[in-house]
């Protein structure tokens with residue numbers, strides 16, 4: 001397939017919204033990561049997403065909308081908690097899950113009776129959805145299990161030749177996928193993001209956090225969000241996380257670095273800004289300031305892409321898994337396959 005490229009300043013709207021309406025696939029920027037969009041009311045178009053990404057088809061998609069009214073046709077009803085959260089956080093990186101209406105095809109929801117919806121905070125995404133006139137089903141625009149794309153180049157690498165068009169909107173401002181919150185029963189965070197548990201609790205009161213957010217699913221555990229089952233964000237290299245204080249973690253990393261290197265493995269260290277001096281002249285890149293974990297997520301995705309195929313092993317530190325750190329540690333643990341020393 002010949003993929004068309006647009007930049008956000010070009011007149012991408014007519015062609016790209018036509019492609020969506022006609023059942024094709026368009027990758028577009030959002031404030032979180034790039035999405036791979038198709039007409040969310042067309043089951044065949046949605047199947048095309050799963051095929052292009054190599055995504056297991058029991059992992060449901062998020063419908064993206066540009067106008068709050070659209071929600072009323074996608075959900076059975078709109079609970080008060082949702083209205084409060086929408087007022088506080090939409091457009092923005094919060095995805096809400098509730099009981100679906102009959103209008104939503106089963107391809108979108110992987111046959112679940114709920115559907116995830118969000119309104120992205122990005123002009124290109126909003127214009128595309130508005131002009132297409134349909135909800136746009138979109139997972140992150142990476143090959144399944146690979147790090148999420150936070151730039152046009154990442155999307156091009158994974159999707160060129162597999163989809164109809166890519167819109168270049170530069171780097172994603174947020175750089176980590178949206179917070180996913182289920183409003184069925186007790187509100188439960190299924191995936192942490194830039195909208196933190198405390199921010200949500202300040203609007204609707206206590207929320208739960210799915211246990212699989214920071215640990216592997218146990219065999220007998222009920223799968224709240226199918227996405228939690230799968231290996232994610234994984235580069236070719238082995239990723240190992242060192243726990244403890246920055247000093248302790250850096251000692252563990254250095255010891256493992258020497259052990260691995262002496263057995264012929266090529267290793268690189270991803271360091272936080274403040275730990276950088278601990279590593280002296282070892283091969284090391286900075287992943288960001290641990291006081292800003294959301295910006296570390298975006299760097300994590302692009303550094304995993306850049307170094308993941310060049311090294312046998314990536315060694316990095318754990319940070320506090322509270323507030324925004326929850327989103328970072330969720331992505332890092334999945335990238336490592338939960339390998340913590």
Ligand code: TXA
Nearest residue numbers: 032034035060061114115116139140177178225226227
């Ligand atoms: O920021 C984002 O959310 C990006 C941009 C493109 O909007 N999209 C994104 O989509 O990250 P995706 O498909 O990569 O992740 C959606 C997550 C998956 O973990 C999926 O299992 C979960 O949401 N999900 C979707 N619908 C669900 C449902 N009905 N019940 C439970 N989990 C659901």
Ligand code: MG
Nearest residue numbers: 139140148177
């Ligand atoms: Mg994804």
